[in-house]
Amino acid sequence: MLLSLPQDSFLPPGEALHPVRTPGSKSVTNRALLLAALAPGQSRLRGGLEAEDTRWMRLALGRLGLGVTESGGAWIIEGGGHPQASAPLWLGASGTTLRFLLPWLALKARGPVRLEGDPRLFQRPLGPLLAPLEALGARWEPDATGARLEPVATPPGGLDLEVDAHLSSQFLTGLALAAASLPHGGTLRWTEAASPSYLALTTQWLQRFGCDARLEPGRWTIPGGALASQTLELPGDWSGAAAFLAAAAITGRTLRLGPLDPGDAQGDRALVAILEASGCRSRWVAPQTLELAGPLRQGLAADLTDCPDLGPVLAAVAALAPGPSELRGLHTLPLKECDRLEASAELVRWLGGEAVVIGDHTLRVKPGPAPGPRGAFDPRNDHRMAFAAAVGGLRHGGDLRDPHCVAKTFPEFWAGWRGMLGC
Numbered sequence: 001m002l003l004s005l006p007q008d009s010f011l012p013p014g015e016a017l018h019p020v021r022t023p024g025s026k027s028v029t030n031r032a033l034l035l036a037a038l039a040p041g042q043s044r045l046r047g048g049l050e051a052e053d054t055r056w057m058r059l060a061l062g063r064l065g066l067g068v069t070e071s072g073g074a075w076i077i078e079g080g081g082h083p084q085a086s087a088p089l090w091l092g093a094s095g096t097t098l099r100f101l102l103p104w105l106a107l108k109a110r111g112p113v114r115l116e117g118d119p120r121l122f123q124r125p126l127g128p129l130l131a132p133l134e135a136l137g138a139r140w141e142p143d144a145t146g147a148r149l150e151p152v153a154t155p156p157g158g159l160d161l162e163v164d165a166h167l168s169s170q171f172l173t174g175l176a177l178a179a180a181s182l183p184h185g186g187t188l189r190w191t192e193a194a195s196p197s198y199l200a201l202t203t204q205w206l207q208r209f210g211c212d213a214r215l216e217p218g219r220w221t222i223p224g225g226a227l228a229s230q231t232l233e234l235p236g237d238w239s240g241a242a243a244f245l246a247a248a249a250i251t252g253r254t255l256r257l258g259p260l261d262p263g264d265a266q267g268d269r270a271l272v273a274i275l276e277a278s279g280c281r282s283r284w285v286a287p288q289t290l291e292l293a294g295p296l297r298q299g300l301a302a303d304l305t306d307c308p309d310l311g312p313v314l315a316a317v318a319a320l321a322p323g324p325s326e327l328r329g330l331h332t333l334p335l336k337e338c339d340r341l342e343a344s345a346e347l348v349r350w351l352g353g354e355a356v357v358i359g360d361h362t363l364r365v366k367p368g369p370a371p372g373p374r375g376a377f378d379p380r381n382d383h384r385m386a387f388a389a390a391v392g393g394l395r396h397g398g399d400l401r402d403p404h405c406v407a408k409t410f411p412e413f414w415a416g417w418r419g420m421l422g423c
Helices: 026-038 052-063 095-108 119-123 127-135 170-180 197-208 238-251 267-277 308-320 340-350 383-396 403-408 413-421
Strands: 002-004 041-046 067-071 074-079 113-116 139-143 146-150 159-162 186-189 214-216 219-222 231-233 254-258 281-286 289-293 301-303 325-328 354-358 362-366 399-401
Touching: 026 041, 026 052, 026 074, 026 095, 026 170, 026 197, 026 238, 052 067, 052 095, 052 403, 095 113, 095 127, 095 146, 095 170, 127 139, 127 159, 127 170, 159 170, 170 186, 170 197, 170 219, 197 214, 197 219, 197 267, 238 254, 238 267, 238 289, 238 308, 238 383, 238 413, 267 281, 267 289, 267 301, 267 308, 308 325, 308 340, 308 362, 308 383, 340 354, 340 362, 340 383, 383 399, 383 403, 383 413, 403 413
Parallel strands: 041 231, 159 186, 301 325
Antiparallel strands: 002 399, 041 074, 067 074, 113 146, 139 146, 186 219, 214 219, 254 289, 281 289, 325 362, 354 362
């Protein structure tokens, strides 16, 4: 299926973009769902993201015997039980679901668990997460369609682990969540962690469920036996807001969007400061409503080590910026749902710019003239590449293949995008 990307041609010059409502945060939703399953008692969560990644987490928890129901716009989770699989767990392409569940299942499941999903899910790195679990006695038996997990014979009272987290901070998050479910908690240590802002996010949500985790450079201390059920409102998604904020920067218009939490630990919150450094202006017009006004005055210079998922959208912005840009800290992008570093460079060229990849960590972009006739852009079944293509289409249009891949984290993206543009 092809989608003709809408250009910024529907609103009168100078008029503000129409307001946007951001979806719930995927990163927070999957953390909160699992914490609610770990915490004894009944938790109620409102404002969670309804999308493929969070659906796989909820369905997996249900198949593990944890009650997950919906009532009055809230998810109700009966937590504190031991997971026992009634059927194979289908995880789609959700890396957070796999990496968050795996340590808990390896340490606490009653009986083996079969995990299945999209082929790319099991091609992404897992070794550094499996190594400490296998050292404790768990067994991982991969095959062509997924893997069989045999849990440890006797759950440990606590964890004391050195973890290789340079490929993904999700390894540490999964182990920290599992440690919180153990009587004596755990201590995790590492030398280098990818996207470390997500560790702060996990700490924030452990604390909201009663676990007073302490995060220090290279060390995480997680108390055991402290998790308690909660009734919580989950925040809006800074990642989901990124393309809309980029639209204001590129079009030179003003945009208001929310709900967003200015004190949220989500790393993608850094986008506002990155755009401001290149000439945009922002202000909070209500406690959870942000206003951002373009245009960009210069190219981008940003280190995305803490927020690499911004890479594709910022690559599209850079291709349309008034000067050259350099995006650094992208070394985890080749390991995502697709090779996002290569795909981002391809998108820049599709938009008429020049892209140079330096090592596996830096993208240099030089804007170019409007592109001539070209084929449809292929987002490689990656939601964030589709978001980025939407930003690029604001100026140059073009066709996008597989637009429905946005359902992974933002099923209503295209409706929100057209509404913002008034088309």
